[in-house]
Amino acid sequence: MNRKKILLVDDSNTILMMEKFILKNGPYDLVTASNGEEAVAKAKEQIPDLILLDVIMPKMGGFDACRLIRAHEATSAIPIIMVTTRGEAANVESGWANGCTDYVTKPINTLELLTKVRNYLGATEEVTQ
Amino acid sequence: MSADDKNRSYIDVVRDELQQYTHSLLRENEKLRAMSTALESDKRRLELEIIEARAILEQKEELRTALESFNAARGELLTSLQQAKRERDAATQELDRLRAKFDDVEHENEKYVAQYHQIEHHSSNLSNLYVASYQLHSSVDRRSILDTIQEIVVNLIGSEEVAILETDRETGDYKMVASFGVDAARLNRANNGSAKIVKRVTAGELYINDSGSAADDELTALVPLKIDGEVIGAILVFRLLEHKQGLQPVDHELFELLAVHASTALYCANLHEASALVAVK
Numbered sequence: 001m002n003r004k005k006i007l008l009v010d011d012s013n014t015i016l017m018m019e020k021f022i023l024k025n026g027p028y029d030l031v032t033a034s035n036g037e038e039a040v041a042k043a044k045e046q047i048p049d050l051i052l053l054d055v056i057m058p059k060m061g062g063f064d065a066c067r068l069i070r071a072h073e074a075t076s077a078i079p080i081i082m083v084t085t086r087g088e089a090a091n092v093e094s095g096w097a098n099g100c101t102d103y104v105t106k107p108i109n110t111l112e113l114l115t116k117v118r119n120y121l122g123a124t125e126e127v128t129q
Numbered sequence: 130m131s132a133d134d135k136n137r138s139y140i141d142v143v144r145d146e147l148q149q150y151t152h153s154l155l156r157e158n159e160k161l162r163a164m165s166t167a168l169e170s171d172k173r174r175l176e177l178e179i180i181e182a183r184a185i186l187e188q189k190e191e192l193r194t195a196l197e198s199f200n201a202a203r204g205e206l207l208t209s210l211q212q213a214k215r216e217r218d219a220a221t222q223e224l225d226r227l228r229a230k231f232d233d234v235e236h237e238n239e240k241y242v243a244q245y246h247q248i249e250h251h252s253s254n255l256s257n258l259y260v261a262s263y264q265l266h267s268s269v270d271r272r273s274i275l276d277t278i279q280e281i282v283v284n285l286i287g288s289e290e291v292a293i294l295e296t297d298r299e300t301g302d303y304k305m306v307a308s309f310g311v312d313a314a315r316l317n318r319a320n321n322g323s324a325k326i327v328k329r330v331t332a333g334e335l336y337i338n339d340s341g342s343a344a345d346d347e348l349t350a351l352v353p354l355k356i357d358g359e360v361i362g363a364i365l366v367f368r369l370l371e372h373k374q375g376l377q378p379v380d381h382e383l384f385e386l387l388a389v390h391a392s393t394a395l396y397c398a399n400l401h402e403a404s405a406l407v408a409v410k
Contacts (some may be wrong), residue, residue, distance in 0.1 A: 021256040110253035
C-alpha cells in the first residue's frame with residue numbers, strides 16, 4: 001500500500017488528537033507540529049504529501065507558515081489545507097493569498113475532512129474509526 | 130394380227146404399263162422421299178424439342194432441388210427463429226430478473242451508504258467525546274485543564290466566546306477564572322445587573338439554547354460544574370462561530386460530558402494544587 005505522509009499542525013492538543021483519530025486508520029503516516037515555525041521546519045525535513053495547518057498559533061501563525069512553505073522549492077507544491085475557526089470570506093481570502101490549497105472550518109466535520117484529504121492524496125481506501 | 134404383232138402389242142402394252150408403273154413408282158418414291166425429308170425434319174425438330182424438354186426438365190429438377198433446399202433452409206430458419214424467440218424471452222426474463230436484482234442491490238447500496246454515513250457520524254461524535262474526556266483527564270494541572278475546557282468549547286463545540294466561573298470558597302461568590310473572547314465587562318452585561326447568570330449557575334441545571342445565541346449578552350449554553358451535587362462553578366458559552374448553524378445532538382453530549390468530567394478534572398486539579406501547597410509548607 002502506498003502510504004502518504006500528512007503533517008498535522010495545531011497548537012491545540014484537542015485538535016491534533018481529533019485529526020489523528022480521523023486519519024489514523026487510513027493509509028497515512030502522521031507527523032505533528034504545534035506552531036508555525038515547527039511546521040515549516042518539519043515540512044522541509046519530512047516533505048509530507050499534505051499539510052493540515054491551523055491559522056492562529058503561537059510563534060508563527062498559519063498564514064506565515066504557509067507562505068514560507070510555498071517559498072521553499074522542495075515544499076512549494078505540497079497541498080495545504082487550512083484548518084480554521086474563521087469561515088468568513090475575508091479570512092478564507094487571506095488563506096488563498098498566502099498560498100493555501102483548501103480550507104476546513106472548526107469544529108472539524110469528519111466526512112468533510114476525509115473527503116478533502118482523499119481528494120488531495122488520491123487515496124481510495126475507506127478510512128474508518 | 131399376227132402372233133408377233135400380238136406379242137409386240139402386248140409387249141408395248143406391258144412396256145407402257147411398266148413405264149406408267151415406273152413413273153408411278155418414281156412419283157411415289159418422290160412422295161416418299163419428300164415425306165422422308167419431312168420426317169427427317171420433324172425428327173430433328175422433335176430431337177431439338179426433346180433436348181429443350183430435357184433442359185427444361187433439368188431446370189425444373191434444379192428448381193425443385195433448390196426449392197427443397199430453400200424449404201429445408203426455411204425450416205431451419207424457422208426453427209432458429211423459434212429458438213431465438215425462446216432465447217429472447219429467456220433473456221428478457223433474465224434481464225427483468227437482473228433489473229429487479231440491480232434495483233435491490235442499488236436499494237441495498239443506498240441503505241449501506243446511509244448506514245456508513247450514520248456510522249461515520251456516530252464515530253465522529255464518539256471521537257469528539259473521547260478526545261474531550263481524554264484531554265480533560267490527561268493532566269492534574271489546573272491551568273492546563275482550564276485551557277482544555279476552553280479548547281473543547283472552541284474546537285469541538287464551535288464558540289470563541291467562553292468563560293469559566295468558579296466558586297470562591299471564602300466568599301461563596303462566583304468569579305471568572307478563565308475566558309476566551311469574553312471579558313469581565315461582557316460577563317457583567319450578561320449578568321444584567323440582576324444576577325441573571327448567577328441565578329442560573331446556582332440552580333445547577335444545564336441550560337442549552339439550541340439555535341445558538343445571537344445577542345451579545347445572551348447565553349448559548351451554561352454547563353454547571355458540580356461535585357456530589359454541590360455547584361463548584363460553570364462553563365458559560367456565548368455566541369457560536371458564524372459558520373456554525375445551531376447546536377447538534379453531539380454538542381448536547383459534549384456539554385453533558387463537560388458537566389461531569391470538567392467538574393471532576395477541576396476538582397482533582399484543585400486537590401492536587403492544595404496537596405502540593407501542603408507539601409511545600
